[in-house]
Amino acid sequence: xxxxxxVERWPLASPFAIxxxxxxxxxxxxxxxxxxxxxxxxxxxRGEATPYARYGEEPNACADLIEAQRGWxxxxxxxxASRRDRLLEAMAPGAARNALDCALWDLEAKRSGAxxxxxxxxxxxxxxxxxxxxxxxxxxxxxAAAAAAVAARRGD
Numbered sequence: 001x002x003x004x005x006x007v008e009r010w011p012l013a014s015p016f017a018i019x020x021x022x023x024x025x026x027x028x029x030x031x032x033x034x035x036x037x038x039x040x041x042x043x044x045x046r047g048e049a050t051p052y053a054r055y056g057e058e059p060n061a062c063a064d065l066i067e068a069q070r071g072w073x074x075x076x077x078x079x080x081a082s083r084r085d086r087l088l089e090a091m092a093p094g095a096a097r098n099a100l101d102c103a104l105w106d107l108e109a110k111r112s113g114a115x116x117x118x119x120x121x122x123x124x125x126x127x128x129x130x131x132x133x134x135x136x137x138x139x140x141x142x143x144a145a146a147a148a149a150v151a152a153r154r155g156d
Contacts, residue, residue, distance in 0.1 A: 003073045004032040005066045007059045008048075017136040026050065029062045029095060031103040033073060045107025049095035057095050065096035073100070080108040080119075 010026045029051060034044035051057035072078065072086050083104050091097040105116045117124045132149055134142055 002034065003066070003070050004030075005063045006030045006032075007063055015135070018133065019136070020054070027059050029059055029066065029099050031066050031099040033103045033107050043107060043110035045103040045105070045110065047099040047102025047104070047106060049098040049102070051095040055094065062094070062096040062099070065091065066100050069100060073104075080104065 006029070008028050008030055010028070012024055012026060015022050015024050027050065028048045030046065030048045032044055032046055034042050049062070051059050051062045069087075069090055072090070073083070078086065084101070087097065087101055087104065091100070105119070108119055109116045112119065115124060134146055134149070136142070137145070
Protein backbone atom coordinates (compact mmCIF):
# COMPACT_ATOMS: atom_id res chain seq x y z
CA UNK A 1 0.00 0.00 0.00
CA UNK A 2 1.66 3.24 -1.05
CA UNK A 3 2.49 5.65 1.75
CA UNK A 4 2.69 9.43 1.56
CA UNK A 5 4.01 11.53 4.45
CA UNK A 6 3.96 15.29 4.82
CA VAL A 7 4.27 18.22 7.16
CA GLU A 8 1.45 20.76 7.00
CA ARG A 9 1.48 24.27 8.43
CA TRP A 10 -1.80 26.01 9.24
CA PRO A 11 -1.74 29.72 10.14
CA LEU A 12 -3.79 30.57 13.22
CA ALA A 13 -6.46 33.27 13.00
CA SER A 14 -4.61 35.10 15.77
CA PRO A 15 -1.45 34.40 17.79
CA PHE A 16 -1.97 31.89 20.61
CA ALA A 17 0.02 32.55 23.78
CA ILE A 18 0.25 30.54 26.98
CA UNK A 19 2.75 30.70 29.82
CA UNK A 20 5.43 28.64 28.04
CA UNK A 21 5.31 30.43 24.70
CA UNK A 22 3.33 31.70 21.73
CA UNK A 23 2.65 30.40 18.26
CA UNK A 24 1.17 31.74 15.05
CA UNK A 25 0.66 28.43 13.25
CA UNK A 26 -0.32 24.83 13.91
CA UNK A 27 2.08 22.26 12.48
CA UNK A 28 0.88 18.72 11.79
CA UNK A 29 2.38 15.63 10.24
CA UNK A 30 0.18 13.59 7.93
CA UNK A 31 0.28 9.99 6.78
CA UNK A 32 -1.77 8.87 3.79
CA UNK A 33 -2.07 5.20 2.85
CA UNK A 34 -3.92 3.82 -0.14
CA UNK A 35 -3.63 1.98 -3.43
CA UNK A 36 -2.18 4.17 -4.87
CA UNK A 37 -2.31 7.30 -2.75
CA UNK A 38 -4.36 9.94 -4.47
CA UNK A 39 -5.77 7.82 -7.31
CA UNK A 40 -9.43 8.63 -7.82
CA UNK A 41 -11.75 5.89 -6.67
CA UNK A 42 -9.53 3.98 -4.26
CA UNK A 43 -9.83 4.45 -0.51
CA UNK A 44 -7.11 6.42 1.23
CA UNK A 45 -6.50 6.22 4.95
CA ARG A 46 -5.55 9.54 6.51
CA GLY A 47 -3.91 10.16 9.87
CA GLU A 48 -2.38 13.22 11.38
CA ALA A 49 -0.79 14.34 14.60
CA THR A 50 0.87 17.37 16.14
CA PRO A 51 4.49 16.94 17.22
CA TYR A 52 5.29 18.72 20.48
CA ALA A 53 8.77 20.08 21.20
CA ARG A 54 8.18 19.67 24.93
CA TYR A 55 8.13 15.88 24.31
CA GLY A 56 11.25 16.01 22.14
CA GLU A 57 9.31 15.84 18.86
CA GLU A 58 10.10 17.82 15.72
CA PRO A 59 7.86 17.75 12.60
CA ASN A 60 10.47 16.67 10.02
CA ALA A 61 11.93 14.05 12.37
CA CYS A 62 8.42 12.64 12.94
CA ALA A 63 7.85 12.51 9.18
CA ASP A 64 11.17 10.65 8.82
CA LEU A 65 10.07 8.12 11.47
CA ILE A 66 6.93 7.40 9.46
CA GLU A 67 8.91 7.16 6.20
CA ALA A 68 11.17 4.59 7.87
CA GLN A 69 8.14 2.26 8.16
CA ARG A 70 7.48 2.25 4.40
CA GLY A 71 8.74 -1.30 3.87
CA TRP A 72 6.15 -3.05 6.02
CA UNK A 73 3.38 -0.49 5.37
CA UNK A 74 3.71 -1.19 1.62
CA UNK A 75 3.65 -5.00 2.20
CA UNK A 76 0.31 -6.07 0.69
CA UNK A 77 0.57 -9.52 2.31
CA UNK A 78 0.00 -8.08 5.81
CA UNK A 79 -3.50 -8.07 7.29
CA UNK A 80 -4.85 -4.99 9.10
CA ALA A 81 -4.37 -6.74 12.45
CA SER A 82 -0.78 -7.71 11.66
CA ARG A 83 -0.05 -4.13 10.58
CA ARG A 84 -1.32 -2.84 13.94
CA ASP A 85 0.88 -5.37 15.76
CA ARG A 86 3.86 -4.38 13.61
CA LEU A 87 3.24 -0.70 14.33
CA LEU A 88 3.35 -1.27 18.09
CA GLU A 89 6.63 -3.17 17.73
CA ALA A 90 8.22 -0.74 15.27
CA MET A 91 7.49 2.67 16.76
CA ALA A 92 7.55 4.26 20.19
CA PRO A 93 4.45 6.17 21.33
CA GLY A 94 4.27 9.71 20.00
CA ALA A 95 3.03 11.87 17.18
CA ALA A 96 4.57 9.80 14.37
CA ARG A 97 3.05 6.54 15.58
CA ASN A 98 -0.29 8.25 16.18
CA ALA A 99 -0.46 9.62 12.62
CA LEU A 100 0.39 6.26 11.07
CA ASP A 101 -1.95 4.35 13.40
CA CYS A 102 -4.84 6.67 12.53
CA ALA A 103 -4.15 6.25 8.80
CA LEU A 104 -4.14 2.45 9.12
CA TRP A 105 -7.44 2.44 11.07
CA ASP A 106 -9.01 4.93 8.66
CA LEU A 107 -8.06 2.84 5.63
CA GLU A 108 -9.40 -0.35 7.20
CA ALA A 109 -12.67 1.37 8.09
CA LYS A 110 -13.09 2.76 4.58
CA ARG A 111 -12.36 -0.61 2.95
CA SER A 112 -14.72 -2.53 5.24
CA GLY A 113 -17.52 0.04 5.43
CA ALA A 114 -17.47 -0.22 9.23
CA UNK A 115 -16.58 2.48 11.72
CA UNK A 116 -13.27 2.40 13.57
CA UNK A 117 -15.21 1.88 16.80
CA UNK A 118 -16.95 -1.18 15.33
CA UNK A 119 -13.65 -2.59 14.03
CA UNK A 120 -12.12 -2.17 17.49
CA UNK A 121 -15.16 -3.75 19.17
CA UNK A 122 -16.05 -0.52 20.96
CA UNK A 123 -19.26 1.39 21.49
CA UNK A 124 -19.42 4.38 19.12
CA UNK A 125 -18.21 7.52 20.88
CA UNK A 126 -20.70 10.10 22.08
CA UNK A 127 -20.20 13.86 22.15
CA UNK A 128 -18.45 15.07 25.26
CA UNK A 129 -17.67 18.44 26.75
CA UNK A 130 -13.98 19.24 26.56
CA UNK A 131 -11.72 21.96 27.87
CA UNK A 132 -11.12 25.25 26.12
CA UNK A 133 -7.74 26.95 26.49
CA UNK A 134 -7.88 30.72 26.48
CA UNK A 135 -4.70 32.37 25.26
CA UNK A 136 -2.94 35.02 27.33
CA UNK A 137 -3.68 38.65 26.62
CA UNK A 138 -4.95 41.85 28.12
CA UNK A 139 -7.72 41.18 30.67
CA UNK A 140 -10.31 42.89 28.46
CA UNK A 141 -9.30 40.85 25.42
CA UNK A 142 -9.32 37.61 27.42
CA UNK A 143 -12.79 38.44 28.79
CA ALA A 144 -14.08 39.13 25.29
CA ALA A 145 -12.55 35.91 23.96
CA ALA A 146 -14.11 33.88 26.79
CA ALA A 147 -17.52 35.47 26.18
CA ALA A 148 -17.25 34.77 22.44
CA ALA A 149 -16.34 31.13 23.11
CA VAL A 150 -19.36 30.70 25.39
CA ALA A 151 -21.65 32.35 22.82
CA ALA A 152 -20.29 30.12 20.05
CA ARG A 153 -20.87 27.00 22.17
CA ARG A 154 -24.47 28.04 22.83
CA GLY A 155 -25.00 28.84 19.16
CA ASP A 156 -25.69 32.54 19.82
